[in-house]
Amino acid sequence: MxxxxxxxxxxxxxxxxxxxxxxxxxxxxxxxxxxxxxxxxxxxxxxxxxxxxxxxxxxxxxxxxxxxxxxxxxxxxxxxxxxxxxxxxxxxxxxxxxxxxxxxxxxxxxxxxxxxxxxxxxxxxxxxxxxxxxxxxxxxxxxxxFEPKPHSMDWYYPVLGSVQPETALAADWDRFVVPGLGVRCVHDQPWVTGGETSELALTLATRGRLAEATTLLGQVERLRHADGSFWTGYQFEDRVLWPQERTTWTAGAYLLAQAAVTGNPAVHAVFGELQTGI
Structure with missing residues (x-):
């Protein structure tokens, strides 16, 4: 995608x-x-x-x-x-x-x-x-x-998957979103990740919250490598990139979020509030 x-x-x-x-x-x-x-x-x-x-x-x-x-x-x-x-x-x-x-x-x-x-x-x-x-x-x-998990995905995916309305994001926003840094992978660790930050940006952009989505996507830039790929995450207590890997799924999520922020109609149709028909 x-x-x-x-x-x-x-x-x-x-x-x-x-x-x-x-x-x-x-x-x-x-x-x-x-x-x-x-x-x-x-x-x-x-x-x-x-x-x-x-x-x-x-x-x-x-x-x-x-x-x-x-x-x-x-x-x-x-x-x-x-x-x-x-x-x-x-x-x-x-x-x-x-x-x-x-x-x-x-x-x-x-x-x-x-x-x-x-x-x-x-x-x-x-x-x-x-x-x-x-x-x-x-x-x-x-x-x-469902199996209890500490992951931020369990917070925003009900919205991204068109099960819950966008307003459901308010409940745990402060638990997972770290101002200036992005989205935690899990709520109990000082670790923000590019994939989760991009997916939340995608969720927000396709539901009309463009300013917040743009801000989050900009925070992913700290993870960008010189070759254009992205490190998986940033451990902000130790101030280190972690783990030492650059994954295609992080890049893919970023590309989708970037397309949503810039108004790609296909991305908005597929990832926004579900429409009927193709």
Whole structure:
């Protein structure tokens, strides 16, 4: 998605084609790959569902051709995710796990809504996908169903995933947002991270809070390396960059947030309050 909004459309399309070529028979993907070989063979529901969000963004930018080509891939992926839904509505983290994670479920809700919209746009409506999303949305309102975690993602993802309204961010703003520095990864550590700061900026920008989003995105710049990548985070008590890694997901989140701040309509449509249709 970051490549798409940065203008690298062919490269973004190649990534989706790679996903289609490497999808497991049950519709999933492995949790991690190195040089195209599986490095983590866990089968994660959230990772698998998220292709729907990427295809929704690509469709907004370039039309339905790729989504139509990858329809079997999308249908298998959503089928895998739906099989992990419990009777109480939440979706388990991965195959073989009894854990349900709030952030992951909010992200899956977002993906299911876009998957359903894509299906309708392609003339292949799947009302059962909306039923799954409706049950999931109800489950997310029952936090006792989810593993307690100290992460800021559990605070803002219900908003980013269009489960809660933007006003829900007020509750823990001071717990996670460090003035002048960005967003803590976890509430009990003096550590702000570029990925979380960018994702909150994306959430705010797509809900009309442009000034706050712009300020947060500017704070990510302290993490920028000379080659354009970003360090993962900054430990502000010790005043050190930590850990010593520069990840593609931080860069991807930054690119999406930058696109939102500058008014990219496709990003606003996909990550803002959910709209119907593509």
């Amino acid at each position: 970051g490549l798409d909004v940065a203008g690298f459309h062919a490269e973004a399309e190649a990534a989706y084609i790679w996903l289609a070529a490497n999808q497991n028979a049950d519709g999933s993907w492995f949790a991690g790959y190195q040089e195209s070989s599986p490095s983590d063979r866990a089968l994660d529901a959230n990772f698998t569902a998220y292709i729907a969000v990427g295809l929704a963004l690509h469709t907004r930018l370039h039309g339905e051709t790729l989504a139509a080509q990858l329809w079997p891939t999308l249908e298998r992926a959503i089928g895998f995710v739906r099989r992990l839904q419990r009777p109480t509505g939440e979706i388990t983290w991965r195959v073989g796990s009894n854990l349900a994670l709030l952030t992951g479920n909010c992200s899956i809700h977002h993906a299911l809504r876009h998957a359903s919209a894509l299906a309708a746009a392609l003339g292949r409506p799947r009302p059962a996908w909306d039923d799954t999303a409706d049950r999931l949305r109800l489950a997310i309102s029952c936090p006792g169903l």
